[in-house]
Amino acid sequence: LSYSSSTIIATAFSVSSPSSSLKLNPRSFLFQGPRNLSTQLRNQAPLRCGRSLEMESQKPMFDKSGKVPGVGMMHAPIALLPTPFPEVYWKQACEVAPIFNELVDRVSLDGKFIQDSLSRTKKVDIFTSRLLDIHSKMLESNKTEDIRLGLHRSDYMLDEETKSLLQIEMNTISSSFSGLGRLVGELHQSLLRSYGDHLGLDSERVPKNSSTIQFADAMAKAWLEYNNPRAVVLVVVQPEERNMYDQHWQSSLRNTHNIVTIRKTLAEVENEGRVQEDGTLIVGGQAVAVVYFRSGYSPTDYPSESEWNARLLIEQSSAVKCPSIAYHLTGTKKIQQELAKPGVLERFLDNEEDIAKLRKCFAGLWSLDDPEIIKKAIEKPELFVMKPQREGGGNNIYGDDVRENLLRLQKDGEEENAAYILMQRIFPKVSNMFLVREGVYHKDQAISELGIYGAYLRNKERVIINEQSGYLMRTKVSSSNEGGVAAGFAVLDSIYLN
Numbered sequence: 001l002s003y004s005s006s007t008i009i010a011t012a013f014s015v016s017s018p019s020s021s022l023k024l025n026p027r028s029f030l031f032q033g034p035r036n037l038s039t040q041l042r043n044q045a046p047l048r049c050g051r052s053l054e055m056e057s058q059k060p061m062f063d064k065s066g067k068v069p070g071v072g073m074m075h076a077p078i079a080l081l082p083t084p085f086p087e088v089y090w091k092q093a094c095e096v097a098p099i100f101n102e103l104v105d106r107v108s109l110d111g112k113f114i115q116d117s118l119s120r121t122k123k124v125d126i127f128t129s130r131l132l133d134i135h136s137k138m139l140e141s142n143k144t145e146d147i148r149l150g151l152h153r154s155d156y157m158l159d160e161e162t163k164s165l166l167q168i169e170m171n172t173i174s175s176s177f178s179g180l181g182r183l184v185g186e187l188h189q190s191l192l193r194s195y196g197d198h199l200g201l202d203s204e205r206v207p208k209n210s211s212t213i214q215f216a217d218a219m220a221k222a223w224l225e226y227n228n229p230r231a232v233v234l235v236v237v238q239p240e241e242r243n244m245y246d247q248h249w250q251s252s253l254r255n256t257h258n259i260v261t262i263r264k265t266l267a268e269v270e271n272e273g274r275v276q277e278d279g280t281l282i283v284g285g286q287a288v289a290v291v292y293f294r295s296g297y298s299p300t301d302y303p304s305e306s307e308w309n310a311r312l313l314i315e316q317s318s319a320v321k322c323p324s325i326a327y328h329l330t331g332t333k334k335i336q337q338e339l340a341k342p343g344v345l346e347r348f349l350d351n352e353e354d355i356a357k358l359r360k361c362f363a364g365l366w367s368l369d370d371p372e373i374i375k376k377a378i379e380k381p382e383l384f385v386m387k388p389q390r391e392g393g394g395n396n397i398y399g400d401d402v403r404e405n406l407l408r409l410q411k412d413g414e415e416e417n418a419a420y421i422l423m424q425r426i427f428p429k430v431s432n433m434f435l436v437r438e439g440v441y442h443k444d445q446a447i448s449e450l451g452i453y454g455a456y457l458r459n460k461e462r463v464i465i466n467e468q469s470g471y472l473m474r475t476k477v478s479s480s481n482e483g484g485v486a487a488g489f490a491v492l493d494s495i496y497l498n
């Protein structure tokens with residue numbers, strides 16, 4: 001595969017001040033990739049540690065200072081070509097999206113189930129305990145959320161041995177890459193339109209991805225339901241946000257829906273925010289209709305009491321939270337594990353077929369109170385993943401560390417057991433992939449994880465949106481236990497249906 005110049009649609013990871021209110025449309029940055037990226041792919045010569053000789057001579061394309069906004073753009077890490085994915089499993093993953101959306105909403109309404117399921121975790125996990133405190137306060141004050149907006153992503157891996165599509169997790173907060181992921185799919189479609197003949201690949205086999213517009217539409221409809229034309233959408237961001245262009249894609253409501261979006265950190269919300277008598281959240285003097293969290297899912301997002309005060313203030317307000325504290329807690333791994341217990345789904349869903357469809361994609365999930373499983377995991381730790389109640393990547397325990405931690409917990413009296421769940425380790429097929437980072441491609445053995453976005457919006461009894469809304473494919477070197485693009489392990493990819 002040789003082409004005179006690769007035009008990589010790159011929407012940048014960049015360091016910039018996040019809290020400027022959005023003035024510009026999100027811009028995707030086109031830049032000419034390294035000139036004459038004629039590569040050794042053509043003659044399949046072994047790539048010397050993944051770098052083609054020509055690239056050795058290239059000076060870095062641009063200053064990587066990152067200090068001057070707009071300069072030092074770095075393209076997101078991507079797969080050079082889409083990853084083959086069997087259509088039957090693609091359809092299965094899309095089909096269960098609205099069912100999972102409904103399940104999250106039903107579980108979120110059962111405050112007792114959430115509190116009971118996490119009651120022991122509360123004792124040993126401060127972060128989860130703080131979230132539960134906010135949730136309890138809402139229950140005590142009978143706070144209800146009439147308008148509920150969920151922008152979820154359910155992640156799956158295709159287990160090679162059992163040939164089954166198994167859910168890794170359900171993300172109900174800050175489900176990222178609905179902006180960039182779509183762009184990579186469009187890049188792959190473009191490359192296959194140009195070079196597909198050489199490769200015997202059909203660009204039509206890369207599914208269209210409407211994640212950005214569907215999420216933006218859902219947010220805009222939630223804003224409409226709030227019914228205050230002067231109110232804004234507040235995006236809660238991290239102080240050192242690197243993935244802001246992915247977020248800006250989501251915020252491009254202004255041109256399509258004439259809605260103002262502002263970006264604030266939790267500390268800024270505490271500083272500039274208040275809740276009026278009628279429940280309206282006012283931040284920086286502006287009424288807020290929708291709060292979209294792209295922060296607040298990790299202990300590092302709460303470096304002081306200010307951030308916790310801000311989270312509580314937002315929760316107490318009448319703004320539409322995406323997610324509400326109940327939606328957030330419903331997406332914890334402990335709840336995922338509780339929902340996998342026999343008979344539990346039946347508490348929340350009525351349709352037997354729907355329940356069976358969800359159960360079919362549950363991997364083995366256990367609490368640490370099951371001595372049989374603990375014994376097996378100590379014997380064969382490589383068959384398990386041990387997970388704390390954390391989001392954002394980089395928190396799981398694998399292999400021998402599983403055994404060590406289980407033995408430690410046994411010695412320490414098992415109180416801390418409730419902080420973790422155990423999950424069957426899924427082994428997807430390993431394939432040869434070209435991964436492109438900082439303009440350089442590397443040929444690696446890689447495995448992939450398919451995320452299906454789901455958008456859910458309801459106002460009291462009216463379900464306004466409940467749909468599968470695009471997808472994200474992430475691919476990582478098979479030697480890496482963790483995944484995660486923002487966490488630095490995976491690249492953005494798309495799928496080629498076969």
Ligand SMILES: Nc1ncnc2c1ncn2[C@@H]1O[C@H](COP(=O)(O)OP(=O)(O)O)[C@@H](O)[C@H]1O
Nearest residue numbers: 169385390391392393423424425426482483484
């Ligand atoms: N059961 C599993 N089998 C194999 N890999 C897993 C499993 N669970 C998680 N992983 C890997 O760990 C990464 C992070 O796990 P996840 O549960 O998604 O945590 P987080 O909420 O931090 O993203 C996943 O993207 C995947 O690469």
Ligand SMILES: N[C@H](CCC(=O)N[C@@H](CS)C(=O)NCCC(=O)O)C(=O)O
Nearest residue numbers: 174175176243294391392484485486487
């Ligand atoms: N910087 C924040 C990152 C937000 C974030 O990490 N979100 C988690 C779910 S909680 C997630 O979706 N991870 C999958 C994308 C990946 O592989 O990194 C943002 O972009 O808003």
Ligand SMILES: [Mg+2]
Nearest residue numbers: 155169392393
């Ligand atoms: Mg994850």
